[in-house]
Amino acid sequence: MRLYSNKFNNYSSMLFGTAVVAAIIVTLPTSTYAANSQEVAQIAKKTTVQINNEGTTSPGGSGVIIAKEGNTYTVLTANHVVCDALDRPGEIVCSSDITYSVRTSIGKDYPVKDIKVLQKSKNDADLAVVTFEATEDYPVATLGNSDQAEIAADIFVAGFPAVFGTSGAARDFAFTKGLVVSRASSAINGYSLIYDARTVTGNSGGPVFDVAGRLVAIHGLADTSTQSKSETGNLIPQKSGFNAGIPINTFLAMRSQISSSSSIKQDNTPTGVNPSIRLSDPQSARDFYARGLTKVAQQNYQGAIEDYNKAIHIDPNYAEVYIGRGVSYELLNNYEQAIEDYNQAIRIDPNYAEVYFLRGHSYSKLYSRLDNDEQAIKDYNQAIRIDPNYAKAYLLRGQSYYMLENNQEALANYQKAAQLYQQQGNIELYQLVLDIIKDLPLQDNQGL
Secondary structure (H helix, E strand, O other): OOOOOHHHHHHHHHHOOOOOOOOOOOOOOOOOOOOOHHHHHHHHHHHEEEEEEEOOOOOOEEEEEEEEEOOEEEEEEOHHHHOOOEEEOOEEEOOOOOEEEEEOOOOOEEEOOEEEEOOOOOOOOOOEEEEEEOOOOOOOOOEOOHHHOOOOOEEEEEEOOOOOOOOHHHOOOEEEEEEEEEEOOOOOOOOOEEEOOOOOOOOOOOEEEOOOOOEEEEEEEEEEEEEEEOOOOOEEEEEEEEEEEEEHHHHHHOHHHOOOHHHOOOOOOOOOOOOHHHHHOOOOHHHHHHHHHHHHHOOOHHHHHHHHHHHHHHOOOOHHHHHHHHHHHHHOOOHHHHHHHHHHHHHHOOOOHHHHHHHHHHHHHOOOOOOHHHHHHHHHHHHHHHOOOOHHHHHHHHHHHHHOOOHHHHHHHHHHHHHHHHHOOOHHHHHHHHHHHHHOOOOOOOOO
16 A cells, blocks of 8 residues: 655644734733633623634634723734744745734624734744724733643633634634643643643634633644554554643733733632642542543543543543543554444534544544445544534545545545645645645646
């Protein structure tokens, strides 16, 4: 069987595993901690915005209002949401012919006035701030202390995912709860806060809140992955179930790049919650799930499975636990058991794109039946139906077509994956897929 490009070897290191603001003056109210997730959701809904690219095919991104000065609002987002991030040696180059707009919580659109790129090189934190002008009064998010987002702490991710074919202004607000899994010691583009919250394309640039409703990170890195070997012996991506955000303290450390940065205030008040207790003395299904997640991050997959078993014993309808246990079985090369867990997760929640992706990957790893890659393709089809911008699903669907020696379909899927990675500002993976395309034995395989 023909080999893929060796550039697949760089995949996990890329993932774990995209005018000037004149002044920013933030007046933070006295903190009133949210009593429950519904209150955090209301804070998130009022402060989270869409960021849309006018006249392009991009699905758009998200952001959060962090400041107001007169009629000028400042939004913090991921740089790849408002910048093509085209790489020249050592620098980030943003297109000047794309018009961006901000859609607020009341459904009103405003043109972006200025963009301040904080990511100066491809190794810097993937952050930017944009401004828009409005006479309406919009709430401003309170900045928290991301150092308090400890392992096993609850967090909430808000944004506007592009699911079921929606894009741009047609996207709806979404709010998901997650758990901090780990803190990366060597983060790619600043994405060091790792969590399990459900996100898809369109969430990039959106806020991550703590239990007090304070902004602790900017989301932007999905499909955090490990590596596994394909039948050919080359390394391919395998989803771990984790996503990542840039801690808000990283942004605060960069505020010298912004005029009047000394006026930005941060609420450092402790939340009063000790997440380490759920690791040392788990009681609920969520506690055991949290401890299982942290064990996966530590590569203790068997230990994670034991905790997931206890969580399922308490709550047999906890879809995320089946997903977590399935991933752990995959990482132990037990693909049959992983498929059984993904089947259970799909039974509980049939609209979770990543579960179909994961099940498809497990099918593609089973070599005992001829139809495994065909079954994998069916699952990738379903994942793409739910999330049409799921670049990795196109990439691995291309791999399955390649294994079935259908090079034309493989090429079409690789091309789509490359296009999506380019739109999402992931130039490294865009180049990786181009290299894969070059390895296909076709006369005309450039076609992008």
